[in-house]
Structures are given as structure tokens and as C-alpha cells.
Amino acid sequence: AQAGNYLRPTTLSGLLQARAAHPQAQVVAGTTDVGLWINKMHKRFAQVLDVTAAQELKRVETYPHHIAIGAAVSLHQAYAALVSERPPLKTFAQRFAGLPVRNSGTLGGNVANGSPIGDSMPLLIALDASVVLMRWDAKRKQITHRELRLEDLYTGYRTNVMKPDELLCWIKVPRPAETEFLRVYKISKRFDDDISAVCLAIRMTLADGKVGTISIGAGGVAATPVRARQTEATLRGQVWSADTVMAAVAALRAEFQPISDMRASAAYRQTVLGNLLQRFWLESQGLQAINLESVSMEALA
Known part of the structure; x- marks a missing residue:
């Protein structure tokens, strides 16, 4: 965007008014994804709306x-809040990208982007998270909002109901x-700093x-990121046993029909889902010692 077309309101009402006035503007936060569109795909935007200054x-x-996590909160801060509530998430949080990306990217941007291989969304779906969408009502001169379950935000590949x-x-x-x-599993070709082939929470x-809540x-x-509703129904109310699990x-x-791509084949993804x-x-x-990262060198000595 050229000078004058970069909008960075400092209040929520100002941000929503700017969005109402410029609905076609590219929304950015940490630009960990949009930045690649610019320097790798050479995209250009007539207007850019930055959410990160809205206090x-x-x-x-x-x-x-x-807990309510604002859309401009960094991934590092957001995951710190989630880990403080649920300590078992610590290792998973540390595997989310690298530290520079966690410090600049935002949880709101990750969710709004809606990548089917984004790691935050499976976790948030399993936690029964919801999102609050807001807009500026020009007639009433006030902010209005609606809330929906996170899994209901998406309509297709990187598309949503907003x-x-x-x-x-x-x-x-x-x-x-x-x-x-609670457990969250990330399967990727490289253990650290890699994109998921499968993520299951x-x-x-x-x-x-x-089984009560599942x-x-x-x-x-x-x-899109998805909720395994049929599998949940298979488990809910059943005795938690090996037979129930199988x-x-x-x-x-059987619930999903994944595709084959550079990260994994469809058959591998389906197999891994069940294995997880x-x-x-x-x-x-x-x-505990059921995978390589959980086995210590001392145990093997």
C-alpha cells in the first residue's frame, strides 16, 4: 500500500469504522502470511488495515x-495464557513455528486466515472455543457483535462467514x-519448526x-479445520475401554477424506488419525514412553 492507504486505528471503534469505510482493505496483524504474499508472490494491495494498534x-x-484473547495478542502471549490454564499444552505451544513468528504473529490472524493445516484451530475446536465478530453500525453509531463456535466460522478453503x-x-x-x-498431537516431517501434515486435538x-465430554x-x-462430530458421537456415553477406542x-x-500432497498421502493421514x-x-x-520424544536417553542406558 502507498502512503496514506495504510490504516492503523488505535481504538476498537476506530478500527471497525475504518473497516466499514474500507471493506476491501487487506487486514493484517503480524503479516507472517500476508508478508509472504508480498515478497514471494509480489501481490500489492490498494489499502491495508492493521489491527495491532487497537488497544x-x-x-x-x-x-x-x-478467557478472552484479543485479536491483536501475539501468538506467544496467547499460548502463554493457554498454557497457564492447561500446562499439558506447553510442548505443543513450543512447536508452533519459531520464536520470531510467535512474537509477531497473532492468534486472531491465525484463526481468521483459516488454513486447513494451521495448528491453533484444531486445539481451539477441541477446547470448545468461540469467536466474536464485530462491526460498526453506522445507523446506531455503535459496535454490534455476534458470537459463533470456531468450527462454524469456516465455509471452505480459506473462506469464512464474515x-x-x-x-x-x-x-x-x-x-x-x-x-x-487433554492432548494435542502434531505430525510433521521435521519435528521442530515445520508445517503439520496432521494435527489432532x-x-x-x-x-x-x-466418556462424558468429548x-x-x-x-x-x-x-478447513474440522470437528470430528461422528467420532465424538461414537465415543460419548460409552465405557472408556480398548474396544470403545477401536x-x-x-x-x-472414515470421517474425513484427506488429500495427498507434498506433506503426506491421503492414506497416511487417515492411518495416522486412528493411530493418534x-x-x-x-x-x-x-x-508415557510410547513415542521417541517421550523416551529419555537415561531410560535407554
Whole structure:
């Protein structure tokens, strides 16, 4: 964008008014993705709307039943907030890109971008997160909003339900239950700083040995980040046993029809989905040394 076409409002109302006036402007935050469009694909934008100066969106707010992460909060800060609520996420958070990207990119940008292989969305889907979309109502001269479950944001490959004058402003994440068991698995060719072939997040609570709450988010297996609703239905209310898990493994492998690409074949992705659910079962039984990164050199000595 040329000088004068770069908009960076410092308040939420100013940001939404700018969006209403310039619905075709390219929205940016950390530009970890848009920046590549410019220097690799040589794209140019007539106008750019930067959300990172809106003070209201640079906060993480804690409430009795949820935390609210502003769209301008960096990935580093956002994941720090998530890890403080759910310590098992620490290793997964450290595998999200590299430190420079985590410091400049935002969770709001990652979610709004909607890449099917983005790592944040499967996790947030499993956590039953919702997004708050806001717009400026010129007639009433006030901000209006609507809230929807994160998995309902997407309509197709990198497309979503947001109207031209709407912005994704907040991500709301329910606080954890005391009995919650949560795991997130990222499968990539390289362990560190690589793009996922498959990402699977599973959150479960048990009641009297039966599956109570169950939420499963998946990435890399469809055109959008998705929720494994059929697999959840297979598990919900069932005795948490090896037989139940194997039935769910079959359901999970059948639920999605992934594509083959440079990162993995469709058959590999389907196989890995089921394998990760089996791993979740083993870890829920207290087994730890079930993959290479969980085996210490001392244990092998």
C-alpha cells in the first residue's frame, strides 16, 4: 500500500469504522502470511488495515468461566495464557513455528486466515472455543457483535462467514474442568519448526468410567479445520475401554477424506488419525514412553 492507504486505528471503534469505510482493505496483524504474499508472490494491495494498534484487542482477559484473547495478542502471549490454564499444552505451544513468528504473529490472524493445516484451530475446536465478530453500525453509531463456535466460522478453503465490514475481534476459550484430559498431537516431517501434515486435538472428561465430554479437532484432513462430530458421537456415553477406542478409531479414519500432497498421502493421514487416537487412549491409561520424544536417553542406558 502507498502512503496514506495504510490504516492503523488505535481504538476498537476506530478500527471497525475504518473497516466499514474500507471493506476491501487487506487486514493484517503480524503479516507472517500476508508478508509472504508480498515478497514471494509480489501481490500489492490498494489499502491495508492493521489491527495491532487497537488497544482493546491487545489484552487477554480472564473471567470465571472463560478467557478472552484479543485479536491483536501475539501468538506467544496467547499460548502463554493457554498454557497457564492447561500446562499439558506447553510442548505443543513450543512447536508452533519459531520464536520470531510467535512474537509477531497473532492468534486472531491465525484463526481468521483459516488454513486447513494451521495448528491453533484444531486445539481451539477441541477446547470448545468461540469467536466474536464485530462491526460498526453506522445507523446506531455503535459496535454490534455476534458470537459463533470456531468450527462454524469456516465455509471452505480459506473462506469464512464474515461479512465485508466484520472483523474477528475476540477468541473465547472456556476454562478447564478439573477432570479434563487433554492432548494435542502434531505430525510433521521435521519435528521442530515445520508445517503439520496432521494435527489432532482431543479433550475428554470421564464420569463413572464412561466418556462424558468429548471434543475432537483436526487439521490437515479437510479443506478447513474440522470437528470430528461422528467420532465424538461414537465415543460419548460409552465405557472408556480398548474396544470403545477401536470403534472410534474406525469412525475417525472414515470421517474425513484427506488429500495427498507434498506433506503426506491421503492414506497416511487417515492411518495416522486412528493411530493418534490410540495414543490418546494409551496416555489416558498412564503410559508415557510410547513415542521417541517421550523416551529419555537415561531410560535407554
